[in-house]
Amino acid sequence: ALNPSGTEQLWIIDMYGFVLAGLLITMGNIGDRIGRRKLLIIGSVIFGLASVAAAFATDPTTLIIERAIQGIGGATLMPSTLALVRNMFHDEKQRRSAIAVWSAGLSAGAALGPIVSGLLLNWFPWNSVFLINAPVIVLLLALVPALVPEYRLPQGQAGKFDFTSALLSLGGVLSVIWGLKETAVNGFSTLPAVAIAAGAVLGYVFVRRQKTLDHPMIDPQLFRNRDFGASMTVSIACSFCL
Incomplete structure (x- = not known):
């Protein structure tokens, strides 16, 4: 229409x-x-x-x-x-x-x-x-x-909102999604590959930053819990396959 x-x-x-x-x-x-x-x-x-x-x-x-x-x-x-x-x-x-x-x-x-x-x-x-x-x-x-x-x-538990972490998570997720989407539509090329790599780097920096904050957006220590880590791994695998 x-x-x-x-x-x-x-x-x-x-x-x-x-x-x-x-x-x-x-x-x-x-x-x-x-x-x-x-x-x-x-x-x-x-x-x-x-x-x-x-x-x-x-x-x-x-x-x-x-x-x-x-x-x-x-x-x-x-x-x-x-x-x-x-x-x-x-x-x-x-x-x-x-x-x-x-x-x-x-x-x-x-x-x-x-x-x-x-x-x-x-x-x-x-x-x-x-x-x-x-x-x-x-x-x-x-x-x-x-x-x-x-x-x-x-x-006392919330702490200050961390804009840097917010930007890192947004940039990391969107870069990877955009790169995968472009690859699926137009085939493998340099720009989507760079976007995926950049998203992975931003994601790594995000995780490293969470380990240094008193009030992280996501506590990386949660993933050391076997029940939590296993359920999240299965959830991520199912979402990726879908």
Whole structure:
């Protein structure tokens, strides 16, 4: 309907995940400081408004920009919801059940999304796949303030927000993703290879920096825990294969 080029079509699809992946670590860290429920609400508003704006985009560039803004909002949702589950359910058995529900909802959404989108596109205009987000966001904004308690790390535990770490994580993740994406589309060439290598270096510097901070964004010592390290390794392998 918007007559995008092949490259624009690819960016319309990929831009959301591109921005979301780059900001996940940073947004989780911001939620620890300003409040996880507050970040969830702010991100939901951003995601909802960007969805509506995307539905009424009149050219490919506008749609790509709105998808990027959707990614910013989306990056707040996953770390906020999972962290809030941890704080809402202190009983170990209840917490396991809550995380199972959270995981099932995430998996079911990923599985049903393409099916629901296909049905919408069969019966309604293309922008229906964005407008369907609006009532869900309205419901979330109505229920979360009433049902979900706020939680933020105590001031002494949170420390100052480290912009250098945020930039390193963003640059590292986006460089690797962009390099892999370009290689998949256009084949192996020098520039994507340099981007992947640069992302790996930035990732290495990020990890080294976390080891020197009193309040790291991610504590590298967590990976020494066999249960945590094993589950993360399996998760990363599954995501990479997907």
